[in-house]
Amino acid sequence: MTEASLQFLGVDPNDEETYRLLLRRGRFSQAELVHHLAGDAQDGNASQDPQVTHRRLTKLGLATETPGGLLAPISPAKAVEGLVETKVGWLRHQLEEEATSCGIVDSLLAEHEKSLDGGARTPDINGTTQHIEGMPLVRAAIDELTFFARTESLTTSPTGVLSQESISHARLLDSRILRRKVHMRTLMASPALDDPTTISYLRELTAKGAHVRISYEPLERLIICDRAAALTPIDPAHTSKGAILTRDLGLVAALVSLFERMWQMAHDLPPSDNAEATEAVLANSFQRQILRSLYAAEKDEIGARELGIAVRTYRKHVASIMQRLGASNRFQAALLARERGWI
Known part of the structure; x- marks a missing residue:
């Protein structure tokens, strides 16, 4: 029976041979690696640079360098798992590039448009600005935008709370974006900190690079x-009505500037979901100003x-602070905040 090989996962036979020898011996010093490769050359194999081989094995995830400078093998299961993930990622990238270049999405969208009633249409990617009515078509537009995204994705969530259903849908899109190493930034309203489902998903995103x-x-x-393209609601108070998709570079640039201003005023997600980290985010400089005003301002x-x-924004902050502190009135909220060292 032919011996199983790692070639189908993109590993050169010489590298696989060195990895198998590492598994048998446990580890290599630099001198031992040089000696092994020199022996291969004497056996008629192509001469290999030890440093290049060292880097290649570590890059492939077949070996790692110990603190003492030795080359040690990665466990077979973990090594193969890493090779499979790399291969799948490469294949996925190739397929997505092929789908983009051949225009299959546009072709299928054209077929879908023929079945739509009432004159509603999916967005034409060659247009400048389109009104998209109804959530099904808005979701289709979001799917399309994220599919073609290659460098950057900027999103906001004014409510700050994500349902399990919306997370399930978003996970597919967000994972696709992050797999391609697209720079992803997301702004969430503060209620996200009070919702375990939302905060859990946000931590999942940050772990993946968002x-x-x-x-x-x-x-x-x-x-x-x-x-290059931006999506905003037709009516911010009733997002289910639809959205406006624009590819006008001037309008998009203005919306990017708006996002950057909101981003600069926001605060980093707490590093963990423990109470101390959440309080650290709450007790930022602006929140402290709100708390101090509860003492000084009569109205x-x-x-x-x-x-x-x-005034509406001010009252919203006050209500949020009172809820977090468990205070029954504003003066008590200020006292509790002082006890915690926030002011």
Whole structure:
């Protein structure tokens, strides 16, 4: 029976032979690796540079360098798993590139448009600005934008809370974006910190390479891909009505500037979901200003004016702080905050 080989996973036979020898011996010093490769050359195999072989084995995930400078093998199961993931990622990238270049998505969208009633149409990727009515078509537009994204994805969530259903749908899109190493930034409203389902998913995203920030200021709903296309709701108060998709570079640039301003005012996601980390995010400089105003300002209007924000926004912050502190009134909230060292 022919011996199983790693060639189908993209491993050169010489590298596989060195890896198998590593598994038998346990580890190689630099001198032993040089000696092994020199022996291969004497047996008629092509001469190999030890340093190049060393780097190649570590890059393939077949070996690792110990603190003492020795070359040690990765366990077979872990090594093969890593090779499979790399191969699958490469194949997926190739297939996505092929799907993009051949225009299959456009072709299928054209077929779908023929069945739509009432004149509603899916977005034409060659257009500049389109109105997209109804959530099914909005989701189709989001699917399309994320499919073609190659460099950057910017999104916001004004509510801050994600349902399990929306997470299930988002996970497919977000994973596809992050697999391609697209730079992903997501802004979430502060209620995200109070929702275990949402915060768990946000930590999942950051573990995969996404950047997430929490905003205590009102957010505009935006999805921007590659700074070339942007999606905004037709009616921010009723997002189910539909969305506006624009590829006008001037409009997109303005929306990117809006996103950057909101991003700068936001705060990093807590490093863990323990209470201390959550409190650390809550007790930021702006929140402390709100707390101090509870002592000094007689009316909400005065506190809001001093901070340069709308009264509605001021009251929203106060209510959020009271809920987190378990305070029954504003004065008690200020006292509890002082006890915790927030002010």
